[in-house]
Amino acid sequence: MINFQQVSKFYDTATALRDINLSIEKGEMAFITGPSGAGKSTLMKLIYAAELPDSGRITIAEWETDKLDGATIPQLRRNIGIVFQDFRLLLNKNVYDNVALALRVRRIPEKEVKALVLDALKMVNLRHKTDSFPSTLSGGEQQRVVIARAIVGEPIIVLADEPTGNLDPDTAAGIMRIFKEINVRGTTILIATHNRELFRDTGKRVMRLDNGNMVNEERG
Protein backbone atom coordinates (compact mmCIF):
# COMPACT_ATOMS: atom_id res chain seq x y z
CA MET A 1 0.00 0.00 0.00
CA ILE A 2 2.87 2.36 0.92
CA ASN A 3 6.18 1.71 -0.75
CA PHE A 4 9.45 3.67 -0.50
CA GLN A 5 12.44 2.62 -2.61
CA GLN A 6 15.77 4.27 -1.82
CA VAL A 7 14.02 7.55 -0.99
CA SER A 8 16.12 10.56 -0.02
CA LYS A 9 15.01 14.08 0.77
CA PHE A 10 17.22 17.08 1.43
CA TYR A 11 16.38 20.59 2.61
CA ASP A 12 19.14 22.81 1.25
CA THR A 13 22.19 21.01 2.59
CA ALA A 14 20.46 19.26 5.51
CA THR A 15 19.46 15.64 5.06
CA ALA A 16 15.85 14.98 6.04
CA LEU A 17 15.73 11.37 4.85
CA ARG A 18 18.42 9.16 3.32
CA ASP A 19 17.92 5.98 1.28
CA ILE A 20 14.71 4.96 2.97
CA ASN A 21 13.19 1.60 2.03
CA LEU A 22 9.77 1.01 3.44
CA SER A 23 6.84 -1.21 2.69
CA ILE A 24 3.52 -1.12 4.50
CA GLU A 25 0.93 -3.67 3.54
CA LYS A 26 -2.76 -3.11 2.93
CA GLY A 27 -4.67 -3.19 6.22
CA GLU A 28 -1.49 -2.95 8.31
CA MET A 29 -1.07 -0.67 11.29
CA ALA A 30 2.52 0.50 11.75
CA PHE A 31 4.49 3.10 13.67
CA ILE A 32 7.35 5.41 12.75
CA THR A 33 9.28 6.58 15.74
CA GLY A 34 12.40 8.56 16.50
CA PRO A 35 13.44 11.77 18.18
CA SER A 36 12.33 15.22 17.03
CA GLY A 37 13.95 16.11 13.72
CA ALA A 38 14.50 12.45 12.81
CA GLY A 39 12.46 12.87 9.60
CA LYS A 40 9.08 11.45 10.70
CA SER A 41 7.03 14.41 9.48
CA THR A 42 8.97 14.58 6.21
CA LEU A 43 8.20 10.93 5.61
CA MET A 44 4.50 11.61 6.18
CA LYS A 45 4.56 14.61 3.82
CA LEU A 46 6.19 12.49 1.13
CA ILE A 47 3.28 10.05 1.37
CA TYR A 48 0.60 12.67 0.75
CA ALA A 49 2.75 14.45 -1.85
CA ALA A 50 3.18 17.70 0.08
CA GLU A 51 6.85 17.07 -0.63
CA LEU A 52 8.53 15.19 -3.44
CA PRO A 53 11.62 13.02 -2.97
CA ASP A 54 14.96 14.21 -4.32
CA SER A 55 15.77 10.65 -5.24
CA GLY A 56 14.10 7.26 -5.07
CA ARG A 57 10.53 6.24 -5.78
CA ILE A 58 7.37 6.35 -3.69
CA THR A 59 4.29 4.34 -4.58
CA ILE A 60 1.03 4.84 -2.71
CA ALA A 61 -1.60 2.29 -3.78
CA GLU A 62 -1.66 2.82 -7.59
CA TRP A 63 -0.02 6.27 -7.53
CA GLU A 64 3.66 7.05 -8.03
CA THR A 65 4.02 10.37 -6.28
CA ASP A 66 6.63 11.85 -8.66
CA LYS A 67 4.25 11.34 -11.58
CA LEU A 68 1.38 13.20 -9.98
CA ASP A 69 0.23 16.61 -11.15
CA GLY A 70 -2.31 19.26 -10.16
CA ALA A 71 -5.16 17.06 -11.36
CA THR A 72 -4.09 13.77 -9.75
CA ILE A 73 -2.67 14.98 -6.40
CA PRO A 74 -6.23 15.63 -5.11
CA GLN A 75 -7.18 12.07 -6.14
CA LEU A 76 -4.34 10.66 -4.03
CA ARG A 77 -5.14 12.88 -1.05
CA ARG A 78 -8.80 11.92 -1.07
CA ASN A 79 -7.67 8.39 -0.42
CA ILE A 80 -5.50 9.38 2.53
CA GLY A 81 -6.95 10.60 5.81
CA ILE A 82 -4.45 12.80 7.58
CA VAL A 83 -4.34 13.55 11.28
CA PHE A 84 -2.12 16.61 11.37
CA GLN A 85 0.22 17.38 14.23
CA ASP A 86 -1.15 20.93 14.38
CA PHE A 87 -4.77 19.75 13.81
CA ARG A 88 -5.46 22.20 10.96
CA LEU A 89 -9.02 22.77 12.10
CA LEU A 90 -10.81 25.80 10.71
CA LEU A 91 -11.59 27.96 13.70
CA ASN A 92 -14.44 29.82 12.01
CA LYS A 93 -16.32 26.59 11.28
CA ASN A 94 -18.08 24.33 13.74
CA VAL A 95 -17.26 20.67 14.32
CA TYR A 96 -19.80 19.47 11.76
CA ASP A 97 -18.49 21.77 9.01
CA ASN A 98 -14.87 20.93 9.78
CA VAL A 99 -15.54 17.23 9.35
CA ALA A 100 -17.83 17.80 6.36
CA LEU A 101 -15.06 19.70 4.56
CA ALA A 102 -13.32 16.43 3.69
CA LEU A 103 -16.45 15.33 1.83
CA ARG A 104 -17.38 18.70 0.34
CA VAL A 105 -14.03 18.93 -1.45
CA ARG A 106 -15.21 15.81 -3.29
CA ARG A 107 -18.49 17.52 -4.12
CA ILE A 108 -20.53 14.85 -2.37
CA PRO A 109 -24.24 15.81 -2.09
CA GLU A 110 -25.14 17.44 1.24
CA LYS A 111 -27.61 14.70 2.15
CA GLU A 112 -24.88 12.07 2.04
CA VAL A 113 -22.45 14.44 3.75
CA LYS A 114 -24.78 14.73 6.72
CA ALA A 115 -25.14 10.99 7.24
CA LEU A 116 -21.40 10.32 6.86
CA VAL A 117 -20.34 13.19 9.15
CA LEU A 118 -22.72 12.13 11.90
CA ASP A 119 -21.44 8.55 11.64
CA ALA A 120 -17.82 9.70 11.90
CA LEU A 121 -18.59 11.95 14.87
CA LYS A 122 -20.38 9.07 16.56
CA MET A 123 -17.32 6.90 16.10
CA VAL A 124 -15.08 9.42 17.87
CA ASN A 125 -17.80 10.00 20.47
CA LEU A 126 -18.38 13.65 19.57
CA ARG A 127 -21.91 13.43 18.25
CA HIS A 128 -23.03 15.87 20.96
CA LYS A 129 -20.45 18.51 19.90
CA THR A 130 -21.68 18.95 16.33
CA ASP A 131 -22.37 22.66 16.67
CA SER A 132 -19.36 23.54 18.86
CA PHE A 133 -16.49 25.56 17.54
CA PRO A 134 -12.91 24.21 17.83
CA SER A 135 -11.83 26.92 20.25
CA THR A 136 -14.38 25.69 22.80
CA LEU A 137 -13.09 22.09 22.69
CA SER A 138 -10.37 20.43 24.77
CA GLY A 139 -7.16 19.20 23.10
CA GLY A 140 -8.42 15.62 23.12
CA GLU A 141 -11.76 16.64 21.60
CA GLN A 142 -10.03 18.65 18.90
CA GLN A 143 -7.86 15.66 18.10
CA ARG A 144 -10.97 13.48 17.80
CA VAL A 145 -12.54 16.01 15.41
CA VAL A 146 -9.39 15.76 13.28
CA ILE A 147 -9.64 11.97 13.34
CA ALA A 148 -13.32 12.16 12.35
CA ARG A 149 -12.36 14.42 9.44
CA ALA A 150 -9.59 11.99 8.45
CA ILE A 151 -11.86 8.93 8.37
CA VAL A 152 -15.14 10.41 7.16
CA GLY A 153 -14.25 9.89 3.50
CA GLU A 154 -13.40 6.22 4.15
CA PRO A 155 -9.80 6.53 2.99
CA ILE A 156 -7.61 3.51 2.25
CA ILE A 157 -4.80 4.97 4.37
CA VAL A 158 -4.84 7.02 7.57
CA LEU A 159 -1.68 8.92 8.49
CA ALA A 160 -1.31 10.37 11.99
CA ASP A 161 1.56 12.68 12.87
CA GLU A 162 2.10 12.81 16.64
CA PRO A 163 -1.62 12.23 17.27
CA THR A 164 -1.25 12.27 21.04
CA GLY A 165 1.36 15.03 21.20
CA ASN A 166 -0.08 17.16 23.98
CA LEU A 167 -2.65 14.81 25.43
CA ASP A 168 -2.76 13.17 28.85
CA PRO A 169 -2.22 9.38 28.96
CA ASP A 170 -5.92 8.50 29.34
CA THR A 171 -6.96 10.68 26.42
CA ALA A 172 -4.04 9.32 24.39
CA ALA A 173 -5.22 5.77 25.12
CA GLY A 174 -8.72 6.73 23.96
CA ILE A 175 -7.32 8.10 20.68
CA MET A 176 -5.34 4.89 20.13
CA ARG A 177 -8.49 2.83 20.66
CA ILE A 178 -10.14 4.76 17.83
CA PHE A 179 -7.18 4.06 15.52
CA LYS A 180 -7.38 0.36 16.33
CA GLU A 181 -11.09 0.36 15.51
CA ILE A 182 -10.42 2.04 12.18
CA ASN A 183 -7.67 -0.47 11.46
CA VAL A 184 -9.98 -3.39 12.23
CA ARG A 185 -12.22 -2.15 9.41
CA GLY A 186 -9.30 -2.73 7.01
CA THR A 187 -7.80 0.76 6.77
CA THR A 188 -4.01 0.95 6.57
CA ILE A 189 -2.68 3.12 9.40
CA LEU A 190 0.72 4.73 9.82
CA ILE A 191 1.37 6.65 13.02
CA ALA A 192 4.42 8.85 13.55
CA THR A 193 5.17 9.33 17.22
CA HIS A 194 8.00 9.71 19.67
CA ASN A 195 5.77 8.39 22.46
CA ARG A 196 6.79 4.76 23.13
CA GLU A 197 3.63 4.15 25.16
CA LEU A 198 1.55 4.26 22.01
CA PHE A 199 3.10 1.17 20.42
CA ARG A 200 4.22 -0.76 23.52
CA ASP A 201 2.71 -4.25 23.55
CA THR A 202 0.74 -3.66 20.36
CA GLY A 203 2.61 -6.32 18.41
CA LYS A 204 2.69 -3.90 15.46
CA ARG A 205 5.72 -3.00 13.37
CA VAL A 206 7.72 -0.03 14.64
CA MET A 207 10.30 1.61 12.36
CA ARG A 208 12.88 3.82 13.98
CA LEU A 209 14.27 6.88 12.24
CA ASP A 210 17.30 8.76 13.43
CA ASN A 211 18.83 11.71 11.66
CA GLY A 212 17.09 10.80 8.42
CA ASN A 213 18.20 7.18 8.46
CA MET A 214 16.06 4.11 9.08
CA VAL A 215 18.00 2.59 11.94
CA ASN A 216 15.91 -0.42 12.90
CA GLU A 217 12.57 -2.15 12.74
CA GLU A 218 10.97 -4.06 15.61
CA ARG A 219 7.64 -5.25 16.92
CA GLY A 220 5.92 -3.09 19.53
Add this chain to the structure above:
Amino acid sequence: MTYSIKLALQSLWHEKWINFLSMLTIAMGLLVVTLVVSSIYNVNLFARKLPEKFFIVAYLKEGLTEKETQHIMSSIKDRGSIARAKYISKADALKELKASLKDADYVLEGLDENPLPASIEIRMKKEAVGPEAVKSFADSLRKIEGIDDVQYGEKFLLSLHSMKTGMETIGLILTVVMISGIVFICYSTVKILFYRRKDEIETLKLLGATRGFIRTPFVIEGGVIGAVGGIISVIIAAAFYFSVFYKLSATVPVIRAVVFPTELFLSLPAVGLFLGITGSLIAMGRIRF
Protein backbone atom coordinates in the same frame (compact mmCIF):
# COMPACT_ATOMS: atom_id res chain seq x y z
CA MET B 1 -21.23 24.42 -6.78
CA THR B 2 -23.88 25.12 -4.16
CA TYR B 3 -21.22 24.89 -1.46
CA SER B 4 -18.90 27.23 -3.41
CA ILE B 5 -21.71 29.78 -3.76
CA LYS B 6 -22.42 29.45 -0.02
CA LEU B 7 -18.73 30.00 0.77
CA ALA B 8 -18.58 33.02 -1.53
CA LEU B 9 -21.69 34.57 0.00
CA GLN B 10 -20.40 33.93 3.52
CA SER B 11 -17.12 35.62 2.67
CA LEU B 12 -18.90 38.52 0.96
CA TRP B 13 -20.88 39.08 4.14
CA HIS B 14 -17.97 38.42 6.49
CA GLU B 15 -15.74 40.94 4.70
CA LYS B 16 -18.62 43.26 3.85
CA TRP B 17 -16.80 46.55 4.34
CA ILE B 18 -13.77 45.83 2.22
CA ASN B 19 -16.10 44.34 -0.40
CA PHE B 20 -18.49 47.28 -0.31
CA LEU B 21 -15.63 49.74 -0.72
CA SER B 22 -14.35 47.78 -3.69
CA MET B 23 -17.85 47.75 -5.19
CA LEU B 24 -18.14 51.53 -4.81
CA THR B 25 -14.71 52.12 -6.33
CA ILE B 26 -15.56 49.85 -9.24
CA ALA B 27 -18.88 51.68 -9.69
CA MET B 28 -17.04 55.01 -9.90
CA GLY B 29 -14.52 53.60 -12.36
CA LEU B 30 -17.28 52.17 -14.52
CA LEU B 31 -19.12 55.50 -14.41
CA VAL B 32 -16.05 57.34 -15.68
CA VAL B 33 -15.65 54.78 -18.48
CA THR B 34 -19.33 55.12 -19.35
CA LEU B 35 -19.14 58.89 -19.32
CA VAL B 36 -16.15 58.84 -21.66
CA VAL B 37 -17.72 56.26 -23.96
CA SER B 38 -21.02 58.20 -23.97
CA SER B 39 -19.24 61.42 -24.92
CA ILE B 40 -17.41 59.72 -27.76
CA TYR B 41 -20.66 58.08 -28.81
CA ASN B 42 -22.40 61.46 -28.96
CA VAL B 43 -19.61 63.17 -30.87
CA ASN B 44 -19.55 60.27 -33.31
CA LEU B 45 -23.31 60.43 -33.64
CA PHE B 46 -23.10 64.12 -34.42
CA ALA B 47 -20.24 63.56 -36.84
CA ARG B 48 -22.25 60.82 -38.55
CA LYS B 49 -25.30 63.06 -38.94
CA LEU B 50 -23.16 65.88 -40.25
CA PRO B 51 -22.74 64.61 -43.85
CA GLU B 52 -26.53 64.72 -44.31
CA LYS B 53 -26.54 68.41 -43.53
CA PHE B 54 -23.16 69.30 -44.91
CA PHE B 55 -23.00 71.00 -48.27
CA ILE B 56 -20.57 72.99 -50.39
CA VAL B 57 -21.62 76.09 -52.28
CA ALA B 58 -19.88 76.89 -55.52
CA TYR B 59 -20.61 80.51 -56.59
CA LEU B 60 -20.71 81.06 -60.30
CA LYS B 61 -19.24 83.98 -62.15
CA GLU B 62 -21.57 86.62 -63.52
CA GLY B 63 -22.88 86.38 -67.04
CA LEU B 64 -22.44 82.70 -67.74
CA THR B 65 -24.50 81.27 -70.57
CA GLU B 66 -26.90 78.42 -69.97
CA LYS B 67 -24.59 76.13 -71.89
CA GLU B 68 -21.63 77.10 -69.74
CA THR B 69 -23.64 76.57 -66.57
CA GLN B 70 -24.76 73.15 -67.78
CA HIS B 71 -21.18 72.28 -68.59
CA ILE B 72 -20.12 73.19 -65.06
CA MET B 73 -23.04 71.19 -63.61
CA SER B 74 -22.19 68.11 -65.60
CA SER B 75 -18.49 68.32 -64.76
CA ILE B 76 -19.44 68.44 -61.05
CA LYS B 77 -21.98 65.63 -61.32
CA ASP B 78 -19.43 63.41 -63.06
CA ARG B 79 -17.39 63.16 -59.86
CA GLY B 80 -17.92 59.99 -57.85
CA SER B 81 -18.09 61.63 -54.45
CA ILE B 82 -21.18 63.70 -55.29
CA ALA B 83 -24.58 62.73 -53.94
CA ARG B 84 -26.53 65.67 -55.31
CA ALA B 85 -25.87 69.00 -57.02
CA LYS B 86 -28.54 71.65 -57.22
CA TYR B 87 -28.38 74.77 -59.37
CA ILE B 88 -29.64 77.92 -57.65
CA SER B 89 -30.16 80.77 -60.06
CA LYS B 90 -29.69 84.43 -59.13
CA ALA B 91 -33.47 84.79 -58.91
CA ASP B 92 -33.84 81.72 -56.67
CA ALA B 93 -31.07 83.01 -54.43
CA LEU B 94 -32.87 86.31 -54.00
CA LYS B 95 -36.15 84.52 -53.33
CA GLU B 96 -34.48 82.40 -50.63
CA LEU B 97 -32.91 85.47 -49.08
CA LYS B 98 -36.22 87.26 -49.03
CA ALA B 99 -37.87 84.24 -47.46
CA SER B 100 -35.22 84.04 -44.78
CA LEU B 101 -35.50 87.76 -44.02
CA LYS B 102 -39.28 87.41 -43.61
CA ASP B 103 -40.63 90.75 -42.38
CA ALA B 104 -37.26 92.42 -42.69
CA ASP B 105 -37.16 92.09 -46.45
CA TYR B 106 -37.54 95.83 -46.76
CA VAL B 107 -33.75 96.01 -46.53
CA LEU B 108 -33.68 94.70 -50.07
CA GLU B 109 -35.93 97.44 -51.35
CA GLY B 110 -34.14 99.99 -53.43
CA LEU B 111 -31.83 97.46 -55.00
CA ASP B 112 -31.88 98.03 -58.72
CA GLU B 113 -30.44 94.74 -59.63
CA ASN B 114 -30.03 91.37 -58.01
CA PRO B 115 -26.57 91.39 -56.33
CA LEU B 116 -26.60 87.69 -55.51
CA PRO B 117 -24.61 85.32 -57.68
CA ALA B 118 -25.95 82.07 -59.07
CA SER B 119 -24.60 79.05 -57.27
CA ILE B 120 -24.50 75.29 -57.15
CA GLU B 121 -25.28 73.60 -53.88
CA ILE B 122 -23.36 70.35 -53.69
CA ARG B 123 -24.03 67.55 -51.25
CA MET B 124 -21.33 64.97 -51.01
CA LYS B 125 -21.74 61.29 -50.37
CA LYS B 126 -21.66 60.51 -46.59
CA GLU B 127 -18.44 58.55 -46.74
CA ALA B 128 -16.69 61.33 -48.69
CA VAL B 129 -17.21 63.99 -46.02
CA GLY B 130 -13.92 64.46 -44.23
CA PRO B 131 -11.68 67.50 -43.80
CA GLU B 132 -9.02 66.33 -46.26
CA ALA B 133 -11.39 65.01 -48.91
CA VAL B 134 -13.65 68.05 -48.78
CA LYS B 135 -10.72 70.43 -48.99
CA SER B 136 -9.22 68.76 -52.07
CA PHE B 137 -12.68 68.55 -53.61
CA ALA B 138 -13.25 72.27 -53.00
CA ASP B 139 -9.83 73.06 -54.49
CA SER B 140 -10.67 71.08 -57.60
CA LEU B 141 -13.96 72.95 -57.92
CA ARG B 142 -12.15 76.28 -57.80
CA LYS B 143 -10.17 75.24 -60.89
CA ILE B 144 -13.32 74.81 -62.98
CA GLU B 145 -13.76 77.62 -65.42
CA GLY B 146 -16.79 79.74 -64.49
CA ILE B 147 -16.67 79.06 -60.75
CA ASP B 148 -15.92 82.21 -58.82
CA ASP B 149 -15.65 80.95 -55.28
CA VAL B 150 -16.27 77.83 -53.21
CA GLN B 151 -17.42 77.97 -49.62
CA TYR B 152 -18.00 75.37 -46.91
CA GLY B 153 -17.56 75.22 -43.14
CA GLU B 154 -13.86 74.45 -43.38
CA LYS B 155 -12.95 75.49 -39.85
CA PHE B 156 -15.99 73.82 -38.37
CA LEU B 157 -15.28 70.60 -40.23
CA LEU B 158 -11.65 70.66 -39.14
CA SER B 159 -12.41 71.40 -35.50
CA LEU B 160 -15.12 68.75 -35.35
CA HIS B 161 -12.77 66.24 -36.86
CA SER B 162 -9.92 67.08 -34.48
CA MET B 163 -12.34 67.03 -31.54
CA LYS B 164 -13.53 63.60 -32.59
CA THR B 165 -9.98 62.26 -32.98
CA GLY B 166 -8.86 63.89 -29.74
CA MET B 167 -11.78 62.54 -27.77
CA GLU B 168 -11.31 59.08 -29.21
CA THR B 169 -7.63 59.08 -28.21
CA ILE B 170 -8.22 60.46 -24.72
CA GLY B 171 -11.25 58.19 -24.35
CA LEU B 172 -9.28 55.13 -25.35
CA ILE B 173 -6.48 55.96 -22.90
CA LEU B 174 -8.95 56.73 -20.10
CA THR B 175 -10.95 53.58 -20.79
CA VAL B 176 -7.82 51.40 -20.76
CA VAL B 177 -6.61 53.07 -17.54
CA MET B 178 -9.98 52.75 -15.84
CA ILE B 179 -10.55 49.15 -16.91
CA SER B 180 -7.04 48.23 -15.73
CA GLY B 181 -7.88 50.04 -12.48
CA ILE B 182 -11.07 48.04 -12.03
CA VAL B 183 -9.29 44.76 -12.73
CA PHE B 184 -6.63 45.83 -10.21
CA ILE B 185 -9.24 46.62 -7.55
CA CYS B 186 -10.83 43.19 -8.00
CA TYR B 187 -7.35 41.66 -8.07
CA SER B 188 -6.27 43.29 -4.81
CA THR B 189 -9.58 42.61 -3.05
CA VAL B 190 -9.49 38.93 -3.92
CA LYS B 191 -5.76 38.79 -3.14
CA ILE B 192 -6.43 40.14 0.36
CA LEU B 193 -9.27 37.64 0.87
CA PHE B 194 -7.07 34.88 -0.53
CA TYR B 195 -4.26 35.71 1.89
CA ARG B 196 -6.64 35.92 4.82
CA ARG B 197 -7.79 32.42 4.03
CA LYS B 198 -4.36 31.05 3.21
CA ASP B 199 -4.38 28.49 6.04
CA GLU B 200 -7.86 27.36 5.10
CA ILE B 201 -6.77 26.94 1.48
CA GLU B 202 -3.71 24.91 2.57
CA THR B 203 -6.00 22.63 4.57
CA LEU B 204 -8.38 22.29 1.64
CA LYS B 205 -5.50 21.25 -0.60
CA LEU B 206 -4.40 18.60 1.91
CA LEU B 207 -7.95 17.29 2.13
CA GLY B 208 -7.96 16.68 -1.62
CA ALA B 209 -9.60 19.83 -2.99
CA THR B 210 -9.03 20.45 -6.67
CA ARG B 211 -7.90 23.82 -8.05
CA GLY B 212 -11.42 24.37 -9.29
CA PHE B 213 -12.90 23.80 -5.85
CA ILE B 214 -10.48 26.29 -4.28
CA ARG B 215 -10.88 28.88 -7.02
CA THR B 216 -14.65 28.80 -7.52
CA PRO B 217 -15.69 30.72 -4.35
CA PHE B 218 -13.11 33.43 -5.07
CA VAL B 219 -14.16 33.70 -8.71
CA ILE B 220 -17.80 33.99 -7.62
CA GLU B 221 -16.82 36.59 -5.03
CA GLY B 222 -14.79 38.62 -7.54
CA GLY B 223 -17.62 38.34 -10.06
CA VAL B 224 -20.23 39.47 -7.54
CA ILE B 225 -18.06 42.43 -6.43
CA GLY B 226 -17.65 43.48 -10.09
CA ALA B 227 -21.29 42.91 -11.01
CA VAL B 228 -22.62 44.76 -7.95
CA GLY B 229 -20.18 47.57 -8.75
CA GLY B 230 -21.79 47.63 -12.21
CA ILE B 231 -25.30 47.68 -10.76
CA ILE B 232 -24.37 50.55 -8.42
CA SER B 233 -22.99 52.51 -11.37
CA VAL B 234 -26.26 51.94 -13.31
CA ILE B 235 -28.24 53.19 -10.30
CA ILE B 236 -26.03 56.29 -9.96
CA ALA B 237 -26.26 56.95 -13.71
CA ALA B 238 -30.05 56.53 -13.67
CA ALA B 239 -30.33 58.81 -10.64
CA PHE B 240 -28.21 61.42 -12.43
CA TYR B 241 -30.25 61.08 -15.61
CA PHE B 242 -33.62 61.55 -13.94
CA SER B 243 -32.63 64.13 -11.33
CA VAL B 244 -30.37 66.42 -13.36
CA PHE B 245 -30.27 65.62 -17.05
CA TYR B 246 -33.97 65.01 -17.59
CA LYS B 247 -34.95 68.22 -15.80
CA LEU B 248 -32.26 70.31 -17.47
CA SER B 249 -33.20 69.12 -20.94
CA ALA B 250 -36.63 70.76 -20.50
CA THR B 251 -35.01 74.15 -20.14
CA VAL B 252 -31.77 73.79 -22.08
CA PRO B 253 -32.61 72.53 -25.58
CA VAL B 254 -29.01 71.60 -26.49
CA ILE B 255 -29.05 68.87 -23.84
CA ARG B 256 -31.99 67.25 -25.63
CA ALA B 257 -29.65 66.40 -28.49
CA VAL B 258 -27.41 64.36 -26.19
CA VAL B 259 -28.14 60.65 -26.39
CA PHE B 260 -27.67 58.24 -23.47
CA PRO B 261 -26.72 54.89 -24.95
CA THR B 262 -29.04 52.69 -22.85
CA GLU B 263 -27.39 49.44 -23.97
CA LEU B 264 -24.07 50.71 -22.67
CA PHE B 265 -25.54 51.48 -19.26
CA LEU B 266 -27.38 48.21 -19.03
CA SER B 267 -24.26 46.28 -19.95
CA LEU B 268 -22.32 47.69 -16.96
CA PRO B 269 -23.16 44.83 -14.56
CA ALA B 270 -21.98 42.33 -17.18
CA VAL B 271 -18.79 44.36 -17.77
CA GLY B 272 -18.26 44.49 -13.98
CA LEU B 273 -18.84 40.74 -13.72
CA PHE B 274 -16.28 40.05 -16.44
CA LEU B 275 -13.68 42.41 -14.96
CA GLY B 276 -14.28 41.01 -11.46
CA ILE B 277 -13.76 37.43 -12.62
CA THR B 278 -10.65 38.45 -14.57
CA GLY B 279 -9.21 40.24 -11.52
CA SER B 280 -9.82 37.31 -9.21
CA LEU B 281 -8.35 34.78 -11.64
CA ILE B 282 -5.19 36.90 -11.90
CA ALA B 283 -5.09 37.27 -8.10
CA MET B 284 -5.13 33.54 -7.50
CA GLY B 285 -2.64 32.77 -10.22
CA ARG B 286 -1.55 29.19 -10.49
CA ILE B 287 -2.46 27.23 -7.38
CA ARG B 288 0.34 24.87 -6.44
CA PHE B 289 -0.10 21.69 -4.45
